[in-house]
Amino acid sequence: MEDESVVVCGPTSYFGDDVKTKCALCGAEVFHRPHVPDGKRVCCACVVKEMGSGTQWAIAITAEAARAAIEYLRAERANRTEAGN
Numbered sequence: 001m002e003d004e005s006v007v008v009c010g011p012t013s014y015f016g017d018d019v020k021t022k023c024a025l026c027g028a029e030v031f032h033r034p035h036v037p038d039g040k041r042v043c044c045a046c047v048v049k050e051m052g053s054g055t056q057w058a059i060a061i062t063a064e065a066a067r068a069a070i071e072y073l074r075a076e077r078a079n080r081t082e083a084g085n
């Protein structure tokens with residue numbers, strides 16, 4: 001991949017409003033949040049392959065994505081506490 005924006009997408013959907021699409025490199029089904037910036041949607045496996053090829057990466061996260069991740073982690077922690085773990 002040349003100098004371009006890439007949105008790393010997951011293989012699983014965690015939120016009801018996640019967007020389903022296909023990896024721009026391999027065509028695998030992937031999911032991303034609805035508010036991600038422009039850029040190629042790429043699956044984790046393709047990103048890992050590219051990282052090994054010497055591509056220089058700058059990683060960014062939107063404020064909204066950070067809030068969603070924090071909410072997810074808080075809910076997960078609360079569930080663990082309730083379960084006594």
Ligand SMILES: [Zn+2]
Nearest residue numbers: 023026043046
């Ligand atoms: Zn891929």
